[in-house]
Amino acid sequence: MTAVVSTDALQQALEAQLAKMPADPALQSARRDAFSRFVALGLPTTRDEAWHYTRLDPSQTTDLALASVGDIGEPASSLTIPGLAAPSLTFAGGRAWSSEQQTAGPVTIGTLATLGDRREPAGLVEPQSAQALAALNAALAPDGGLIEISAGTHVAEPLYCLFAATPGQSQSRLLVRLAENAKLKLVIHHAGRPTEPGWNNLVVDVQQGAGSSLSVYRLNELGADYQQTEQMTVRIAANGKFHLATADLGAGLSRNDVCIQLNGAGADAQLDGLFVANQGQHLDNRVLLDHAASNTTSWQRFRGIGNHRGRGIFNGKVLVREGTKGVDAQQTSNNLLLAERCEIDTKPELEIYADDVKCSHGATVGKLDDDQLYYLRSRGIHRAEARRLLIQAFAISVVERFSIEAVAQQVGRALDNQLTAAMREEGT
Amino acid sequence: MLTVNNLHARVEEREILKGLSLKIRPGEVHAIMGPNGSGKSTLAQVLAGRPGYEVTAGEVVFEGQDLLGLEPEERAHLGIFLAFQYPVEIPGVNNAYLLKAALNASRQARGEPPVDAFEFMKLVRAKLEQMQMSQDFLHRSVNEGFSGGEKKRNEILQMLMLEPKLAVLDETDSGLDIDALKVVAAGINSLRNEQRSFLVVTHYQRLLEYIVPDHVHVLAEGRIVRSGDSSLALALEEQGYDWVVPKEARG
Numbered sequence A: 001m002t003a004v005v006s007t008d009a010l011q012q013a014l015e016a017q018l019a020k021m022p023a024d025p026a027l028q029s030a031r032r033d034a035f036s037r038f039v040a041l042g043l044p045t046t047r048d049e050a051w052h053y054t055r056l057d058p059s060q061t062t063d064l065a066l067a068s069v070g071d072i073g074e075p076a077s078s079l080t081i082p083g084l085a086a087p088s089l090t091f092a093g094g095r096a097w098s099s100e101q102q103t104a105g106p107v108t109i110g111t112l113a114t115l116g117d118r119r120e121p122a123g124l125v126e127p128q129s130a131q132a133l134a135a136l137n138a139a140l141a142p143d144g145g146l147i148e149i150s151a152g153t154h155v156a157e158p159l160y161c162l163f164a165a166t167p168g169q170s171q172s173r174l175l176v177r178l179a180e181n182a183k184l185k186l187v188i189h190h191a192g193r194p195t196e197p198g199w200n201n202l203v204v205d206v207q208q209g210a211g212s213s214l215s216v217y218r219l220n221e222l223g224a225d226y227q228q229t230e231q232m233t234v235r236i237a238a239n240g241k242f243h244l245a246t247a248d249l250g251a252g253l254s255r256n257d258v259c260i261q262l263n264g265a266g267a268d269a270q271l272d273g274l275f276v277a278n279q280g281q282h283l284d285n286r287v288l289l290d291h292a293a294s295n296t297t298s299w300q301r302f303r304g305i306g307n308h309r310g311r312g313i314f315n316g317k318v319l320v321r322e323g324t325k326g327v328d329a330q331q332t333s334n335n336l337l338l339a340e341r342c343e344i345d346t347k348p349e350l351e352i353y354a355d356d357v358k359c360s361h362g363a364t365v366g367k368l369d370d371d372q373l374y375y376l377r378s379r380g381i382h383r384a385e386a387r388r389l390l391i392q393a394f395a396i397s398v399v400e401r402f403s404i405e406a407v408a409q410q411v412g413r414a415l416d417n418q419l420t421a422a423m424r425e426e427g428t
Numbered sequence B: 001m002l003t004v005n006n007l008h009a010r011v012e013e014r015e016i017l018k019g020l021s022l023k024i025r026p027g028e029v030h031a032i033m034g035p036n037g038s039g040k041s042t043l044a045q046v047l048a049g050r051p052g053y054e055v056t057a058g059e060v061v062f063e064g065q066d067l068l069g070l071e072p073e074e075r076a077h078l079g080i081f082l083a084f085q086y087p088v089e090i091p092g093v094n095n096a097y098l099l100k101a102a103l104n105a106s107r108q109a110r111g112e113p114p115v116d117a118f119e120f121m122k123l124v125r126a127k128l129e130q131m132q133m134s135q136d137f138l139h140r141s142v143n144e145g146f147s148g149g150e151k152k153r154n155e156i157l158q159m160l161m162l163e164p165k166l167a168v169l170d171e172t173d174s175g176l177d178i179d180a181l182k183v184v185a186a187g188i189n190s191l192r193n194e195q196r197s198f199l200v201v202t203h204y205q206r207l208l209e210y211i212v213p214d215h216v217h218v219l220a221e222g223r224i225v226r227s228g229d230s231s232l233a234l235a236l237e238e239q240g241y242d243w244v245v246p247k248e249a250r251g
Helices: A008-020 A025-041 A128-140 A370-378 A383-399 A405-426 B040-048 B072-078 B095-109 B117-130 B135-139 B148-162 B178-191 B230-239
Strands: A089-092 A095-098 A107-111 A145-149 A159-164 A168-178 A183-192 A198-208 A213-222 A227-236 A241-248 A253-262 A268-277 A282-291 A297-306 A311-320 A327-337 A343-352 A357-366 B002-011 B014-024 B029-033 B053-062 B080-083 B090-094 B166-170 B197-201 B215-220 B223-228
Touching: A008 A025, A008 A128, A025 A128, A089 A145, A089 A168, A095 A107, A128 A168, A128 A198, A128 A227, A145 A183, A168 A183, A168 A213, A198 A213, A213 A227, A213 A405, A227 A241, A227 A268, A241 A253, A241 A282, A241 A383, A241 A405, A253 A268, A253 A297, A268 A282, A268 A311, A268 A383, A268 A405, A282 A297, A282 A327, A297 A311, A297 A343, A297 A383, A311 A327, A311 A357, A327 A343, A327 A383, A343 A357, A370 A383, A370 B072, A370 B090, A383 A405, A383 B090, A383 B095, B002 B040, B014 B040, B014 B053, B014 B223, B029 B040, B029 B230, B040 B053, B040 B072, B040 B080, B040 B166, B040 B197, B072 B080, B072 B095, B080 B148, B090 B095, B095 B117, B095 B135, B095 B148, B117 B135, B117 B148, B117 B178, B148 B178, B166 B178, B215 B230, B223 B230
Parallel strands: A089 A159, A145 A168, A159 A183, A168 A198, A183 A213, A198 A227, A213 A241, A227 A253, A241 A268, A253 A282, A268 A297, A282 A311, A297 A327, A311 A343, A327 A357, B029 B197, B029 B215, B080 B166, B166 B197
Antiparallel strands: A089 A095, A107 A145, B002 B014, B002 B053, B215 B223
């Protein structure tokens, strides 16, 4: 089961990357160290508990040549979300491009390369095994996007980050920094259907100052052959609010590691997730909610749908650290199996080292309700349409959490496409 | 319009209907009464085509067409409507969407163009007013959190929108207070005409004070054991079922 990674080509890619960078011994040695870490760790295997359900195939990931992307320029309008302002940051092949570089004033938006910024992601705390992917990203990422909001600044319009899928291997990163009491809405959109194999290994590193508020709306509508691994780490200081609405409605393989640290009293994280796995798709969501301070609150509400020969996974863990008080954490995972041959794995976990806590978790796996189906059909609605209505009704509580209308509509369309494709596969 | 001949049906291996025959002509209102467990609701569900209700013998012909081979939605397209005894809650699907989808599905089956948003709103507003329901209701999920009375009103609202040829009302009076009963009955009566027929399934005579039937049938042990005019319902109210239901058929 051990995935044998051929590192020669990756080593060459590292040398090529270092050659392009300004002579900076510290940075170069940091990248070499990261690469050594990756080589020592190797790709995660199903023996790692956190990767129990998902195996990465080197031939679809690390063996792929690094994407060569020239100037990205304006992203194809076929990829962007209608009704939303143009992307502030566009990523392709690990490179980043900013349409509105802002370097002065309360809002910084740009690429690390052009900003001359040598910041590195702070690194993951957990799962340890995802460190390998983070290390590879640290070694090879050619550039990164940076969004920085100064203290007290409320950004009214959402900032849009488009990740355009390209053939080959992409190592991408995005750093988001909110200072005290800053407020931001961020759209993370993965789109594109390259005909050649491609893999994007993305690190999103978020740091939120005290009292800051961040809403992230994430949509994956990648082509069904594309592979994506994503490590999002969010560190939240006292009274910071973080909300993530996430929808996985594409990709052949998608693995999302979301790690959230609530580091100060009053910090709050709310996660609403939806995934719909069709034939040949493997969609894995892993969440760690780390309650490292007293009086922190969180909820995770994930909804999964399995169509014919699809596989979806939700593995959410709540960790309440020793010495904390008044933690309130809720976690639910509701799943719908729409075919005989599909699989949903749901594993909510609680790890509690404190006494004064309020934690709940629950998971359900079920089928469409026959009585509801019959009721709709008795009103003249065709069976296929009635099924679609009920599936959409199941998903709507998550779709509604995309509180930017244009994004919610895009999620609705992507969901519709996904259900149409599933019906075609089943021949219903 | 509807001919039911020697109908036998079972649910989960249990035979419920055992040779039921019934003939409904255009414009007629028939009431089916009978003790609990006599098969009243089963008849209503078999007519609407509920999956799991297995017909083992007999036939049901609607306007010259064999109904039993048709899917529930195809029966709806022909103009059959069942008002449910227990309307189903569907969180996440709003009433306006259901009403429009249902209306357009039947129109499409008849080769008519779909109603546009303006026509639809005009129509639905008029029907809401008739049923004394607020417009907020359109944005609520189907039957979710509705009181028993609201659910029954909603059934009749759907019926008013769809204008079926044959409406089967399954215990529509149960769970209604007297004011709601009057509104519901008025809604039903407003649709009565020479072409449209009704099959009213009820346990009590109360509803029949407002919807006066042309024919009353007593169902017992899966068969019709007695038929008469509306005076039969009154007699049943006064004397109970004992005198019409054979001793061996009493629960």
